Amino acid sequence: MFEQFIPNLWVQRSAWFDINVGIFVSQNQALLIDPGISADEVDAMHQFALKKGWDIIGIYLTHWHWDHILGPERLPNVPIYAPPYYDEVFEPEKHDRTLIALTNWEKEAGISRETPFVIPQPDRIFANHDTLIVGNAELQIVHTPGHCKGQAALFERESGLLWSGDNLIDYELPFVFHSCDAFIENLENLKTLDIHALVPGHGASTQDQAEINVRFSNSLTYLHDLKALVKQALADGLSGTETIARGLEQMPITNPEALRPHQINIGQTYLEFGGEAGAEKLGW
Ligand SMILES: [Zn+2]
Known part of the structure; x- marks a missing residue:
């Protein structure tokens, strides 16, 4: 069930997996953020946006880990936007490990699929500090390596919204898949932003x-x-x-x-x- 977290943002925690998915809306334009996680949930998200009369202008993937990239296959005509270094997922080792992790999770969850999963190919890979326009809102791309090199948060200055990716989660510790040094630098950089509303990739959101x-x-x-x-x-x-x-x-x-x-x-x-x-x- 989507809940309006701040005026421009609707958030849902998946029933399958502790992950946050979002819809950022401005002037009836909607950007889907990390849509997932089951086919049913993605379809329901799509229907929810249609019922609201929103025009879905794109999907933003915060990073390429398997749990954040499952939406695009259900929304084939929607442009896919990705963070800096997203392409690293196509390195053979990362590519194969991503598919294995997804297969293992789906098996455990009892989800079966008719066609094999294909890692989404983005229409555009942003650079750090680029701006993603939705309606009359500006979302800034903030590169946040450390958990994953190919990861970036979205920051809207006007509302102070930070969709942080897998940073600032209320678990006991950060997951350092990529680099401890980069993670420290990334958080020091995020700290300089005027954040009033925080939505991490997993766990509780807070204002x-x-x-x-x-x-x-x-x-x-x-x-x-x-x-x-x-x-x-x-x-x-x-x-x-x-x-x-x-x-x-x-x-x-x-x-x-x-x-x-x-x-x-x-x-x-x-x-x-x-x-x-x-x-x-x-x-x-
Ligand atoms: Zn994650």
């Missing part, structure tokens, strides 16, 4: 200023601690496995579901700062 500040400080504290941990471990000559063990002691995690992402974050960051994987499988 509470104190909550927005807490999300920044929690994520940044985690990332700085992660970096310091790994740098010290490398200076001490620790292996990846030893670094993970030390990390679990020095950066304890309370939510059992966050334990595995935490371990993988440590492995990923160990590789980022020059550690050798050796025989171990480290990182995402």
Whole structure:
């Protein structure tokens, strides 16, 4: 069910998966953001927009991870807009891993499909600081690497809306698929924006200023601690496995579901700062 989060934005949390999908509207023009996640939900989203009398002018994909790219196949004539470096998904390894992750999820969820999934090919890949026009509103493309290199948030200055992609989620930790250093830089940059309404890719949205500040400080504290941990471990000559063990002691995690992402974050960051994987499988 779509709820009006701020005057220009409707948001729905999928019933299948904890992900936010959105419709940004201005002057009856509608931009779909990360539409998904099941075929039924995408079709319902389409019907919802039609009933409102909105003209769907495009789909914006915040990044190429499988859970954010499922909408376009149900909306074949709608232009697809993508963030900087979206193209990296077509590198063979990333391409195959994306399809495997989707197949595994669909199997677990009991979703079957008649035709194989094809990763959407965008009509336009934006550059950082480009502007996406919807009606008389301007959405700024803000490149946000760290979780994924090919990721960008949307920021509307007028309302202070930030659709952040997989940044500033209210989980216990950020998921560092790409780079700890880039993630820190990205959040420091987002912090300079005048944000009044935050919609992350997953978890709860908020217009509470104190909550927005807490999300920044929690994520940044985690990332700085992660970096310091790994740098010290490398200076001490620790292996990846030893670094993970030390990390679990020095950066304890309370939510059992966050334990595995935490371990993988440590492995990923160990590789980022020059550690050798050796025989171990480290990182995402
Ligand atoms: Zn995501």
